[in-house]
Amino acid sequence: MKMEVDSTKMGKVEEEENVPHFHVLAVDDSLIDRKLLEKLLQVSSCKVTCVDSGDKALKYLGLLDPHNASSLSSPSSPHQQQGMKVNLIMTDYCMPGMSGYDLLKRVKLQGSSWKDVPVVIMSSENVPSRISMCLEEGAEEFLLKPLKLSDLKKLQPYLLKSVNNNNNSSSSWDWEGESGNSSVGTDKECSNKSINSNCIAKRKALSPEGQDPKSKACLCSS
Numbered sequence: 001m002k003m004e005v006d007s008t009k010m011g012k013v014e015e016e017e018n019v020p021h022f023h024v025l026a027v028d029d030s031l032i033d034r035k036l037l038e039k040l041l042q043v044s045s046c047k048v049t050c051v052d053s054g055d056k057a058l059k060y061l062g063l064l065d066p067h068n069a070s071s072l073s074s075p076s077s078p079h080q081q082q083g084m085k086v087n088l089i090m091t092d093y094c095m096p097g098m099s100g101y102d103l104l105k106r107v108k109l110q111g112s113s114w115k116d117v118p119v120v121i122m123s124s125e126n127v128p129s130r131i132s133m134c135l136e137e138g139a140e141e142f143l144l145k146p147l148k149l150s151d152l153k154k155l156q157p158y159l160l161k162s163v164n165n166n167n168n169s170s171s172s173w174d175w176e177g178e179s180g181n182s183s184v185g186t187d188k189e190c191s192n193k194s195i196n197s198n199c200i201a202k203r204k205a206l207s208p209e210g211q212d213p214k215s216k217a218c219l220c221s222s
Contacts, residue, residue, distance in 0.1 A: 022159045023047045027057045027091035027103065028122070037090065037122075037147060044152055049086075054098030057091065058106060061114055086117055087162040088155065093123040093130065101134055108138040118158035122147065 024046050028034045034050045041048045051057050058064040089107060091100040100121050107114050121134045124145040131142045140158045143151050 021045055021047045022087045022163065023049070023085055024088045024090060025057060025060065025086045026050045027052075027054060027089065027095075027100070029053060029092065029095040033092065033122075033145065040147060040149055040152055043149065054091070054095060054100070054103040054106075057089070057103055058098075061086065061107070063106060063112065063114070086114070087159050088118050088120065089114075090120045090122060093121050093134070094125065101130075101137065104134060104137050104139055116162070118155075118162055120155060120158075 022045075024041050026034060026037050026041065026048055028037065028050075029052050031052075034052065038048045038050055049060065051060060055064065089103075091103050093100040100123075104119050104121065106112070107117065107119055109115065115138075118140045119138065120141045120143060121139045122143045122145055123130070126144055134142050141155065
């Protein structure tokens with residue numbers, strides 16, 4: 001009886017190891033926000049790589065020349081040679097040094113090997129002009145902090161698209177976290193950028209007025 005139980009457990013472990021997971025690059029200068037995002041993504045069965053600045057994100061992607069931080073590296077960067085894949089980039093908008101908007105522009109730059117990777121911008125500040133600017137530059141979503149698991153559900157179509165572009169295969173996301181019941185759905189109201197703006201507007205209407213007095217000061221330009 002014990003051997004049967006052990007073999008069942010081994011079968012489940014092997015099955016989990018064979019399931020491909022999404023890889024998300026999370027960029028945020030706030031340690032608390034990084035840990036929260038990392039936890040939400042891990043609960044959703046994602047592999048997460050966290051960095052605390054836009055420059056480190058570019059370095060991880062192989063887009064920084066170590067001898068000249070302002071220039072793009074060649075297509076034969078070490079990370080690309082190793083076949084590293086990132087299915088989604090989630091970045092805070094307001095960071096010292098390189099802002100999330102600047103990082104977005106670098107990733108989406110013509111000729112960049114990562115320009116087809118979905119980028120999601122996050123911010124604790126609800127500034128319509130900033131939201132529109134990021135969406136026009138190529139961001140898939142603009143999410144307001146603090147993030148919730150429900151916010152991540154709407155990202156599934158972008159992740160699947162990225163995985164299909166890279167591997168021509170499908171992956172699984174445990175939308176219900178550790179509950180064991182997966183519920184995969186597509187938010188039709190947020191199927192394109194113009195409708196995304198409407199979704200953001202709805203969230204604005206539901207959010208409390210005013211800003212959190214403890215929110216960090218934005219050091220980047222809008």
